[in-house]
Amino acid sequence: MSLLPVAEAQARLLALAAPLEIETVPLIDGVGRWAAEDVVAIRDQPSHDLSAMDGYAIRHAERPGPWTIVGESAAGGGLDRPLGRGEAARIFTGAPVPAAADCVLVQEEAERIGERLAMVGEGPRGIGGNIRPQGIDFRSGSKLIPTGRRIDGRHVALAGIGGHATIAVRRRPRITLISTGDELVPLGKPTPGASLPASNAPMLAGLLAGWPVEVRDHGIVPDDLDRIADAFSNAAGEADIIVTTGGVSVGDHDFIRPALEKAGARLDFWRVAMRPGKPLLAGTLNSAIVLGLPGNPVSSYVTACLFLLPLIARMGGAAHPLPRTRTVPLGAPLPSNGQRQDYLRARLVDGQAFAPDGQDSAALMALAAADGLIVRPPHVPRAEIGESVEMLYLA
Structure with a gap:
């Protein structure tokens, strides 16, 4: 199976999803979600001169x-x-x-x-x-918030002064996190031998803390085909999105793909032309979308930013679910790139982007210190100081 370009993989993932059901909530409960319908003023503002x-x-x-x-x-x-x-x-x-x-x-x-x-x-x-004058801000019948706009405190004020106490939004997606690997132990437990603390699920839960989702951590599942397949089957009945970390590569203990097949899932794509994050997997199991993220923590985080967050936004009814980049000047040169799209952890210093050494997909120090990810498309030539690059800002 050939490597998919990032944009094509994102498009295929979003095509698997549809906006969830509409519910009406108090304005304050709509913060962080996306308007499911146009919000139209039912009064003039101001209502008099x-x-x-x-x-x-x-x-x-x-x-x-x-x-x-x-x-x-x-x-x-x-x-x-x-x-x-x-x-x-x-x-x-x-x-x-x-x-x-x-x-x-x-x-x-x-x-x-x-x-x-x-x-x-x-x-x-x-x-x-x-x-x-009466109506200088807006008139009754004016569109205050368009469908698909993400709601924040400004929109709460606008809709409220426009005469509304509630807003129509999509329900929150239900997400189940599954960590796989014989080497994993719960956080805070001893790590004998080559075992590792299971940090990916808490990391993803932290990434999602400000998003309109309901997150359930299924816990750690060992590298066993039947147990992973059972975890998929159990999660499929209650989750809109099933997110796994680890087990999506080609090793003898990478069971995510065969476990999905055993559970009756349909694989849509596997492996993306990106670094970090190549062994990314997406498919469907019953009504749930399955997103298999790599086990290395940096790969898991980067792919979550590029695929999981847009998937949530799509289900939430966002008009523009994909992340947006900004153009910034380089503070240090970058070498030419190969066939995969690179996402380099970078710091901003005086408005310039610096991508330090230590871009290994298991190295968390650079990720924790990063302000964003420099996007390097495939086959681009060397970039010099002062040249503009695209940067995806991290929250």
Whole structure:
């Protein structure tokens, strides 16, 4: 089986998935998820002409006065009648402008003696001066949030002021993490001989902590065909995505592929032209999507960023599920690249990207210190200091 280009593998993985069912939740519970429907305003904002300053509501044509003050307008409640000729109203920021008034004289340019008012400065420049017109932000019927936009606190405020208390989103994908390997032991336990702490599942759970998902850690499964197949079958009944780490290469103890076949899964692709992360696997088992990540921790993390996170976004209804890169200048040269797409752990120093030595797929120090991954397409020539490269930022 030949190596798939990264973009083709991502497209094939996303084609296996569809957005999950829609549910309506309180606005705050939609944060981090994607709008499943357009959010449309059901009110104007502001709903009335409002004063942008503290001062006095007047008619512009009557400048420079004098006026008689006949009442006041404060935020939340306005004057209960229109202004007559020669009349003014005390007004405060955010308060509705009285009917028949067409500008606001700021208080620094006003002189008040009892109920008499005169202008002592230049005054408002014209009709509408110091007024926020009704609907200047948006009108009822305006699209506030498009389908597929990820929701954050700004969108909560926008939808709330637009008249909404809830939002339609896709339900959270259910993810089961399965770690495979005879060498693995739970975190904190002794590691005799060549055994290793099982750090991949906690690492992935940490990566997903800010994502709208439900994560279940199935634990460690030894390198046994039947037990791995049973783990797949058990997970398939409750998970939307089954994520494995380890066992996807070509060694005698790499049982993920045969275990999937034994469980009745359909393999879609295996092995991608990327470094780190070549032995990546994807398929389906019943209604679940299976994503087999490499066992080396850096490979597991990088492939999760490039494949698992976009898959979650696709199921969540994201308009643009694939990660986006930014262009940055190099702070040190990079050699020419071979046939695979490289993802180099890199630091940003004074806006320049540096990819240190130590890019081994089992070396976690460079990953933990990295600000992002420099993307090096296949067969690109040597890159010099100052040249622009694409960088995928890490959270």
